[in-house]
Amino acid sequence: MAKDNNPNTPKKPRFSSWWIYGVIIALILGFQFFGSATFSNTEKTTTSEMQEFLRNGDISKIVIITNTRKAKIFLTDEALKKDVHKGVSEKSLLPSTGMVPQYILDYGDLQIFQNEITEIKKENNLDTIVEFDTESNIFGDIILSLIPFILIIGIWIYLMRRMSGGGAGGAGGQIFNIGKSKAKLFDEKTDTRTSFKDVAGLEGAKEEVQEIVEFLRNPDKYTSLGGKIPKGALLVGPPGTGKTLLAKAVAGEAKVPFFSLSGSDFVEMFVGVGASRVRDLFKQAKDKSPAIIFIDEIDAIGRARGKNNFTGSNDERENTLNQLLTEMDGFGTNTNVIVLAATNRADVLDKALMRAGRFDRQIYVDLPDIRERKEIFEVHLRPIKTAETLDLDFLAKQTPGFSGADIANVCNEAALIAARKERKAVTKQDFLDAVDRIVGGLEKKNKIITPEEKKTIAYHEAGHATVSWMTEHAAPLVKVTIVPRGQSLGAAWYLPEERLIVRPEQMLDEMCATMGGRAAEKVMFNKISTGALSDLEKVTKQARAMVTIYGLNDTLGNITYYDSSGQNEYGFSKPYSEETAQKIDTEISKIIEEQYQRAIKLLEDNKDKLTELAERLLEKEVIFKDDLEKIFGKRPFDKVEEEVKVEEIKPSEDQSPE
Structure with missing residues (x-):
């Protein structure tokens, strides 16, 4: 039968359970209405009026309802013809059968009311009938007794519908559909399509996932040689490096069903829902195979079993993980269903999940190097209106250690800064301001600083700049400022050399430059302040890493206490003795003090240049590399630019303000 696609064809109304509720309510109202319709021609009266009617002989019968304190007044046929009763006679819908009263009244005390009627009958010699009766509303009583149960059942159904995440009549709206998967099926026709062209850098990771897509499109190319389809691929890497974006690209490129959901979508308050x-999910994927399942933040359900389970109870998350392990290992080789997952905490995942046959491939998505950062800038600059042709190599150099998400934030922040300054296009300076804003925080020019504090800050930052200029392996200076940003009162920006490995002399030079701020305060004022907190934190971490992680200390020798599996965090004891702990503390303090004294000596030897630099900083508030060259001359350690290497240093250590 052909489907009628004519938009003018009237659509049949869809059946809804709300119709049933409406019919029930209408029936209740109807019963109530028609149940009282028999008294629609009855008027209310008072006791005094009733006594007057009784004296005139208009009343044929009075029915006293003892349980409701009401009285029904029935008139004679002659009385209905009188003008005084014209209202009730015209309103009467039914002939007077003696069943429908013309008046009804509320009385007070029954004995007094009865005595008044008896007295009037005796005085006027009346034969009016007086009867006593009781009334009960059976239907109303039944409704009142059922209302609490109806309300409880209604609230329960409503809550079950809400928790199952669906509306009435839909598949997810049924009470027992709470165990259904919440995975979103990607539709390439209606959803925003992301392709591999939109993913800059990540060449190795792209190659791996492209092969997975190709496997689903053309499996014979691989199976003809005896190969088997991989069961799963795990994307691992720091936050913001593009793991989810890579999965979106797979969804856009693959011409197969793509199910996407988060690890937390399996979690529910009911027992057994996660496993269900x-x-x-896997049943749907098998029905639509070949298909891809993408689970983002899989550590929500894939955490190693048995950790932090002090209660000994059966953990619902473990049940969900067990079911996932069973489903992944239960695939046949010809089902053509691949599981993609992403996490930045691979160290906490269960070993059974990481074994071959489940997640066959682990794809590490690292922070981009300078070449990849340039490609990422090209992608994010497409929608931005720039005032000039930007030097992307320069921008890539200014953002060492930035992830793809950080670079996207830089581009967006630059556009916002340009709009704030009423510019028609984004300039190079806007990008530099955006980098400063993201790295250092919001500029606070109105912060109240005394002249003495400002002078101390200027010498502190000048000390950093001087020592870094005088040491060979310290990072080259970009600029120095004493304008407060974020939580810092001043900052020195450096451009670290990107390297794969770091030698002890390089780390020591960096520590010496970091201690240059406090050393300058000591040399110039013979006093120190709390302004070196971030410097002390940084050098302490570096010294501890040299001693306990990298084995770069002669006293302790070639030994490390670093555990890449992350098991140490669950233990309550240190992996070394108390005697070794004392040695570690001594060596850390010794390394820091040596570099501090070295910085003091360098600054004492160049005290005049330090003073000149600090005075210029007080005058301009912001100075650049050119200002240092005018004072110190050309830096003797500057190298001719070579091909840039991948950087090992983290962004918090690279470009954080001192």
Whole structure:
């Protein structure tokens, strides 16, 4: 039968359970209305009026309802013809059968009311009938007794519908559909399509996932040689490096069904729901195979079993993980369903999840190097209106250690800064301001600083700049400022050399430059302040890493206490003795003090240049590399630019303000 696609064809109304509720309410109202319709021609009266009617002989019968304190007044046929009763006679819908009263009244005390009627009958010699009766509303009583149960059942159904995440009538709206999978099926026709062209850098990771897509498109190319389809691929890397973006590109490129969901979507307040959703997800994927399942933040359900389970109870998350392990290992080789997952905490995942046959491939998505950062800038600069042709190599050099998300934030922040300054296009300076804003924080020019504090800050930052200029392996200076930013009162920006490995002399030079701020305060004022907190934190971490992680200390020798598996954090004891702990503390303090004294000596030897630099900094508030060259001359350690290497230093250590 052909489907009628004519938009003018009237659509049949869809059946809804709300119709049933409406019919029930209408029936209740109807019963109530028609149940009282028999008294629609009855008027209310008072006791005094009733006594007057009784004296005139208009009343044929009075029915006293003892349980409701009401009285029904029935008139004679002659009385209905009188003008005084014209209202009730015209309103009467039914002939007077003696069943429908013309008046009804509320009385007070029954004995007094009865005595008044008896007295009037005796005085006027009346034969009016007086009867006593009781009334009960059976239907109303039934409704009142059922209302609490109806309300409880209604609230329960409403809550179940809300928790199952669906509306009435839909598949997810049924009470027992709470165990259904919440995975979103990617539709390439309606959803925003992301391709591999939109993913800059990540060449190795792209190659791996492209092969997975190709495997699903053309499996014979691989199976003809005896190869088997991989069960799963795990994307691992720091936050913001593009793991989820890579999965979106797979969804856009693959011409197969793509199920996307988060690890937390399996979690529910009911027991067994997580495992049920895993079963339903894989059932859907098998029905639509070849297909891809993407689970973002898989550590929400994939955490190693048995850790932090002090209660000994059966953990619902473990049940979900067990079901996931069973489903992944239960695939046949011809089902053509691949599981992609992403996490930045691979160290906490269960070993059974990481074994071959489940996640066959682990794809590490690292921070981009300078070449990849340039490609990422090209992608994010497409929608931005720039005032000039930007030097992307320069921008890539200014953002060492930035992730793809950080670079996207830089481009967006630059556009916002340009709009704030009423510019028609984004300039190079806007990008530099955006980098400063992201690295150092918001500029606070109105912060109240005394002249003495400002002078101390200027010498502190000049000390950093001087020592870094005088040491060979310290990072080259970009600029120095004493304008407060974020939580810092001053900052020195450096451009670290990107290297794969770091030698002890390089780390020591960096520590010496970091201690240059406090050393300058000591040399110039013979006093020190709390302004070197971030410097002390940084050098302490570096010295501890040299001693306990990298084995770069002669006293302790070639030994490390670093545990890459992350098991140490669950233990309550240190991996070394108390005697070794004392040695570690002594060596850390010794390394820091040596570099501090070295910085003091360098500054004492160049005290006049330090003073000149600090005075210029007080005058301009912001100075650049050119200002240092005018004072110190050409830096003797500057190298001719070579091909840039991948950087090992983290962004918090690279370009954080001192």
